[in-house]
Amino acid sequence: MNWGRVLGVIEKYMHESRRDIFRVFDVIWWPVFQLFVWGLFSAYLQQVSPNTPNIASVLLGAIMLWSFFDRASRDVSIIVVVEMWNRNLINIFATPLKLSEYLMGIMVVAITKLMVSALFLVFLASVLYAFRIESIGWYFIPATVGLTMLGWSISLITQSCLLRFGQSVEVFIWAAATLVQPFSCVFYPVSSLPPWGKMIAMTLPSTYLFENMRGVMNGQPVDMTGLGISFGLNVLYFLLALWIFYQAFAGAKVRGALVKQS
């Protein structure tokens, strides 16, 4: 790994993010929009169900963690698809830059954007809805790391599809996370799902993380087994996604797609 090149990639995308007003908009707008809608909905639920303690906080916590996953699944893919739109992949990969260095660079950029977005979200939730991040406690860290990791796995698969099928499948960048959402039990417990749905849910690392979050916010200890399974699945899926991405990249070079899509 050549860190000079990684730094170059980070610097490039930081400059681009700063210049492009729509990307700044993207970092702030969607999380705020979601927070606003779900915050109002949570407040309404709290009003109509005063006997259900903590419902607003749990929903707000869920939407915040979800936004980590949602952003992680899109941010890295967007960088790649924008390079395709700009016909710049040839310039990038005609240099000694390795694929691993490129991925490392764009993931650091994605994390930075994620942090900015998350901090803004936490601040806004505390001001608008008196949400306290302490209610999730230390569990916030493994939950966000786990969800970001799953988001990246999905992003790598999306990018593999882009390399394989071209820009016609770029809609998956925005749709991929929502396909997983119903089975991740973001806003409701696993027990709400039908049996077949539960089977799918148990294969998703996100399910354990959201289930644990609800428990923690309702005063229960962290289910370490669930957390362990979640991380095990995450590592497995990430490595698998990485392998698929490398295969797709090599395949794109064989088909000449890397230069055609540039």
Next chain:
Amino acid sequence: MEPILAVKHLTKRFGDFIAVNDISFSIKEGEIVGLLGPNGAGKSTTIFMLLDLTTPTSGDIRVLGMNYADDREKILSRINYSSTYIELSPRLTVYENLLFMTRMYGVVNAREQIEKYGKVFNIADLFGSQQYRLSAGQKTRVALAKAFLNEPTILLLDEPTASLDPDIADLVRKEILASQARGMTVLLASHNMAEVEEVCDRVLFIDHGKIVAEDTPEELAKAVRLVRVNLMMKDGQKRTVAFAKKAGFGTTVEHRSVTIEVDEHDIAYLLNALAEKQVAYSQISIDKPTLEDYFIKVSKEGRR
């Protein structure tokens, strides 16, 4: 001496279509080699394989004695590439784009190199402009500056002067020749025949994925034996055209000007015949065959 670039039996298939068909060539250090051919001949595919952007179906590529399977990083740090048809990041300024490229190539004296080639390609005043605001010609100059930043041992250029004003195109050709004097090796794909004749030591002519000719520009041009005899007629225009047609020479008439295409060995025969027929002309010029004539000839043969 081992060639700096050696290609053996290189083939690239896309399904049933053969883009590059078993080509072999080598380039010596400090040579400028032109890669010519009609659109779709396989020039770009060859360049992309030389850059490891497209994987060959079969064949071997050796750059500086190394191959991509073992030494991709080392090879690419000593090659650079520029094409009129490739974009740099539109949102970055020219300077940021060039700086990014120096980071990718590990250029130690990045700022000095950017300043140097900013001056050479007359883009220093554009450093603060975002790439998307540049004209096509300005973008081409930035792409060329990018290609020289790491002082590559091998430079691959695809249509480097397309969309440039003549004075800037001339400047670019001078820089290519100057880089050769510094020991750089250049593979130049171009449709500009005059440019290829001016700067290239040798030409590879590629058509339908195959190398159909390989020689100096002068020798390739000689392969076209037809010369054009241009006459500005004073008297006997009809007799001249009738004779040329009867003799089987290609003839073009425009007002008082008659152009006759003859084999170079038949020039004397033509002029003697016209003298016998008491044809009078005020001006005569003879155009020797050029590389462009060769290009047209081979392209026509390829289409048949």
